[in-house]
Amino acid sequence: MSHTLGIRQAQKQKTRQAFLDAALTLLEEQSLSSLGLREVTRAVGVAPTAFYRHFRSTADLGVALVDEALGSLHPMVRTTVATPGAERITRAVRLIADHVAAHPAHVRFIARERHGGVQPVRKAIRDQLARFAEEVKTELAKDPEAEGWNDDDLLMLAHLYVDQMLITASLFLETLENENPESPEPSETERERVARIATRQMRLISLGRQHWLD
Amino acid sequence: MSHTLGIRQAQKQKTRQAFLDAALTLLEEQSLSSLGLREVTRAVGVAPTAFYRHFRSTADLGVALVDEALGSLHPMVRTTVATPGAERITRAVRLIADHVAAHPAHVRFIARERHGGVQPVRKAIRDQLARFAEEVKTELAKDPEAEGWNDDDLLMLAHLYVDQMLITASLFLETLENENPESPEPSETERERVARIATRQMRLISLGRQHWLD
DNA sequence: TCATCCAGTTAACAACTGTTCTCTGGAATT
DNA sequence: AATTCCAGAGAACAGTTGTTAACTGGATGA
Numbered sequence: 345m346s347h348t349l350g351i352r353q354a355q356k357q358k359t360r361q362a363f364l365d366a367a368l369t370l371l372e373e374q375s376l377s378s379l380g381l382r383e384v385t386r387a388v389g390v391a392p393t394a395f396y397r398h399f400r401s402t403a404d405l406g407v408a409l410v411d412e413a414l415g416s417l418h419p420m421v422r423t424t425v426a427t428p429g430a431e432r433i434t435r436a437v438r439l440i441a442d443h444v445a446a447h448p449a450h451v452r453f454i455a456r457e458r459h460g461g462v463q464p465v466r467k468a469i470r471d472q473l474a475r476f477a478e479e480v481k482t483e484l485a486k487d488p489e490a491e492g493w494n495d496d497d498l499l500m501l502a503h504l505y506v507d508q509m510l511i512t513a514s515l516f517l518e519t520l521e522n523e524n525p526e527s528p529e530p531s532e533t534e535r536e537r538v539a540r541i542a543t544r545q546m547r548l549i550s551l552g553r554q555h556w557l558d
Numbered sequence: 559m560s561h562t563l564g565i566r567q568a569q570k571q572k573t574r575q576a577f578l579d580a581a582l583t584l585l586e587e588q589s590l591s592s593l594g595l596r597e598v599t600r601a602v603g604v605a606p607t608a609f610y611r612h613f614r615s616t617a618d619l620g621v622a623l624v625d626e627a628l629g630s631l632h633p634m635v636r637t638t639v640a641t642p643g644a645e646r647i648t649r650a651v652r653l654i655a656d657h658v659a660a661h662p663a664h665v666r667f668i669a670r671e672r673h674g675g676v677q678p679v680r681k682a683i684r685d686q687l688a689r690f691a692e693e694v695k696t697e698l699a700k701d702p703e704a705e706g707w708n709d710d711d712l713l714m715l716a717h718l719y720v721d722q723m724l725i726t727a728s729l730f731l732e733t734l735e736n737e738n739p740e741s742p743e744p745s746e747t748e749r750e751r752v753a754r755i756a757t758r759q760m761r762l763i764s765l766g767r768q769h770w771l772d
Numbered sequence: 773t774c775a776t777c778c779a780g781t782t783a784a785c786a787a788c789t790g791t792t793c794t795c796t797g798g799a800a801t802t
Numbered sequence: 803a804a805t806t807c808c809a810g811a812g813a814a815c816a817g818t819t820g821t822t823a824a825c826t827g828g829a830t831g832a
Contacts, residue, residue, distance in 0.1 A: 355809080393811070565828090
């Protein structure tokens with residue numbers, strides 16, 4: 345049952361979302377540890393003190409951004425990895441390319457703050473990535489190729505895939521940053537180059553997987 | 559021929575090194591984009607304006623730190639990758655573990671600023687990592703297993719290894735951050751766990767390499 | 773020995789930061 | 803209709819920031 349929010353709660357959530365959006369934009373050219381509270385409220389068009397009605401600190405806001413960026417991505421990754429056969433890798437690479445194109449600021453934020461200067465945010469990202477790895481692991485376990493594998497090795501392989509996905513995502517991101525308004529073609533071929541390399545790297549990992557038990 | 563520096567130049571280099579050291583310490587719990595110029599000079603024990611005698615900006619200092627952190631590492635990586643046979647992976651993992659233990663702040667800085675908020679620093683790191691990949695590639699090319707491989711595929715493989723090394727380094731770093739002064743044993747076994755996983759991941763990649771041309 | 777150089781100092785600038793306390797006006801509850 | 807609630811405003815706080823200009827005093831080179 346969806347309970348309709350009162351005018352008050354609705355307006356509050358709207359403002360909260362405005363905070364998240366403004367922060368994400370500001371974080372395109374700096375890191376969270378240098379993001380000022382007043383800077384954000386200025387961008388939203390609201391008094392500095394209003395910030396405290398929604399977040400304890402900018403670190404708190406950062407944790408909320410992690411959930412927004414990764415929270416809704418789990419089902420998509422799950423169904424992509426569930427694809428059987430050779431098409432799995434192709435679909436995974438396409439999923440990454442499309443996601444980066446659709447939400448570049450989110451991807452940049454995650455790549456940046458994964459090893460960033462704010463501990464709670466690092467932990468939030470680490471936990472989310474561990475969830476991804478667990479999910480990939482359970483999908484991989486369903487493969488016929490997973491026969492004879494123990495849980496530890498499957499999880500190791502899952503982490504390898506997840507890390508590889510993140511690296512690929514940040515490479516796609518770089519092609520966007522080199523975007524040239526005059527002629528978008530060169531960076532489009534750049535993107536195809538990244539896709540080709542990422543595909544081959546994952547294929548090589550899959551090959552290693554096939555011969556792991558030899 | 560090594561020309562002995564004058565008292566003046568020597569003192570200047572000493573102060574410059576003090577800047578780098580102080581910055582590296584401060585950067586353990588924040589990112590470069592939030593590092594203030596006055597903050598650094600305060601830590602060095604010198605007037606704020608002295609900063610400009612050595613660096614144009616904190617971004618400039620960051621680029622210098624990249625060189626310090628990665629510049630001297632090339633020969634070590636090269637000789638490690640040049641190790642033939644199965645021992646190569648063992649040595650590589652040990653090299654990483656030792657380097658992280660000896661220079662944790664440097665490793666943290668690189669991991670943090672690789673995708674950080676300061677463009678010139680990102681570029682400096684990207685260039686250094688590309689150099690590592692090129693060097694790994696030329697070493698791999700000497701292997702008998704490299705027969706029949708083209709340059710593109712070798713470079714792809716080299717990048718895979720370099721990225722994997724960085725991931726492993728940052729995992730070792732995390733075990734240091736969870737260090738408990740009361741009982742150092744648990745995080746020592748944690749380190750062995752990381753080493754075991756990293757070794758198996760690289761072994762799996764090597765397996766994929768062996769069957770690449772099938 | 774004397775003039776030049778230059779790493780580091782001192783003082784001052786306007787602009788910015790996070791956080792506190794008090795207040796307001798409309799929504800929510802009774 | 804009267805009361806409570808609470809998201810956001812406003813003002814003020816002490817402290818911080820990067821950058822400028824003009825200086826000092828010891829090393830340097832003629």
